[in-house]
Amino acid sequence: MDSVLRLEHIGKKYGSKVALRDVSFEIEPGRIVGLLGTNGSGKSTLMKIAAGLVQPTEGEASVCGTPVGTNSKGLVSFMPDRPLTEPWMRVRDAVAFYRDFYADFDSAKANDMLQFLKLDLGERISTLSKGMNERLQLTLALSRAARLYLLDEPIGGVDPVARGKILDAILEFYDENSSLIVSTHLVKDIERIFDEVIFIRDGQIVMREEVEGLRMTAGKSVDEMFKEVYAE
Amino acid sequence: MSIEFDNNLPIYLQIMNYIKRQIVSGSLTPGDKIPSVRELAAELQINPNTVQRTFQELEREGIVETRRGLGRFVTSEESKIMEIKKEMAGELLDKFVQGMKELGFGKDDIVSIVTEAVETEFKEQERKSFG
Numbered sequence: 001m002d003s004v005l006r007l008e009h010i011g012k013k014y015g016s017k018v019a020l021r022d023v024s025f026e027i028e029p030g031r032i033v034g035l036l037g038t039n040g041s042g043k044s045t046l047m048k049i050a051a052g053l054v055q056p057t058e059g060e061a062s063v064c065g066t067p068v069g070t071n072s073k074g075l076v077s078f079m080p081d082r083p084l085t086e087p088w089m090r091v092r093d094a095v096a097f098y099r100d101f102y103a104d105f106d107s108a109k110a111n112d113m114l115q116f117l118k119l120d121l122g123e124r125i126s127t128l129s130k131g132m133n134e135r136l137q138l139t140l141a142l143s144r145a146a147r148l149y150l151l152d153e154p155i156g157g158v159d160p161v162a163r164g165k166i167l168d169a170i171l172e173f174y175d176e177n178s179s180l181i182v183s184t185h186l187v188k189d190i191e192r193i194f195d196e197v198i199f200i201r202d203g204q205i206v207m208r209e210e211v212e213g214l215r216m217t218a219g220k221s222v223d224e225m226f227k228e229v230y231a232e
Numbered sequence: 233m234s235i236e237f238d239n240n241l242p243i244y245l246q247i248m249n250y251i252k253r254q255i256v257s258g259s260l261t262p263g264d265k266i267p268s269v270r271e272l273a274a275e276l277q278i279n280p281n282t283v284q285r286t287f288q289e290l291e292r293e294g295i296v297e298t299r300r301g302l303g304r305f306v307t308s309e310e311s312k313i314m315e316i317k318k319e320m321a322g323e324l325l326d327k328f329v330q331g332m333k334e335l336g337f338g339k340d341d342i343v344s345i346v347t348e349a350v351e352t353e354f355k356e357q358e359r360k361s362f363g
Binding site: 030031032164167168171172176188191192193194195211212215216219220221222223224 | 237239240241242243244270273274277278279280281282285
């Protein structure tokens with residue numbers, strides 16, 4: 001089967017600063033992949049390149065065989081680490097905004113998710129807590145019928161209980177025929193939802209492992225591996 | 233359902249053991265329907281492919297069977313369930329005997345200690361049930 005995402009020798013420089021260096025990998029359909037790295041390792045840049053929001057300096061990226069660009073945007077749903085909604089909006093407006101903007105937006109699914117995540121349509125986005133805002137962004141991202149979902153730090157600012165709720169929502173509402181890449185540095189709470197993990201450090205891929213294989217052969221959790229790889 | 237996972241061990245083995253324990257303890261009885269991959273994945277907050285693998289292994293062992301269009305069910309074969317019980321008992325015993333050997337007990341000592349412990353335990357139970 002064709003891969004959902006293919007990256008070939010991707011490099012990215014911001015001025016003279018190297019953000020990514022020769023990154024190549026493929027993601028198959030139906031996978032939940034953890035993109036793990038500490039802050040500043042290049043996770044977000046990589047996600048944005050896959051989403052078509054940042055141009056790589058070198059290399060090729062494609063989604064389901066389509067080169068990343070205008071044509072790939074219908075295939076990819078991106079949950080940014082910072083909200084794209086405007087402060088004047090209420091939850092209802094944000095949903096309507098996405099519905100108008102994306103032909104593949106499923107309003108019924110969005111309503112189910114909002115209910116599941118206990119978000120009120122009438123609430124002002126400016127008054128939402130960080131955790132509630134993440135729930136809203138997750139709803140907006142997963143309510144699109146995409147082939148590839150990119151969730152950039154979906155559990156960054158929430159407490160452990162709320163994290164559980166977000167994981168619940170991901171597993172409850174994700175589409176099993178598509179693939180999901182979740183970037184995070186909070187490995188322990190989330191490692192059990194991954195099929196495989198990709199470790200990125202200083203803009204380079206340093207390891208890629210099937211998580212059950214890692215537990216089986218090394219007797220290690222992803223969290224332990226993460227601490228080993230990133231030990232200073 | 234609730235289960236404390238150890239992230240250092242394969243998750244599918246832990247879910248297999250968990251389901252086996254439920255069968256042995258009677259929380260799941262022969263012929264019971266078990267949750268779908270999706271339901272169990274969401275409930276345990278586990279990767280769906282891991283749950284899928286768990287079910288495949290349980291099927292391979294004959295503990296769970298798929299009925300087309302209906303879902304997965306606990307086997308109705310009592311002999312299978314007895315097999316699981318024996319397997320789990322074997323694991324407990326191995327661990328126990330190993331532990332006792334490490335403590336320096338010999339064969340006869342272990343037997344007498346076990347006999348005594350079992351007698352005390354059952355006497356206690358009888359005393360309670362007679363009030």
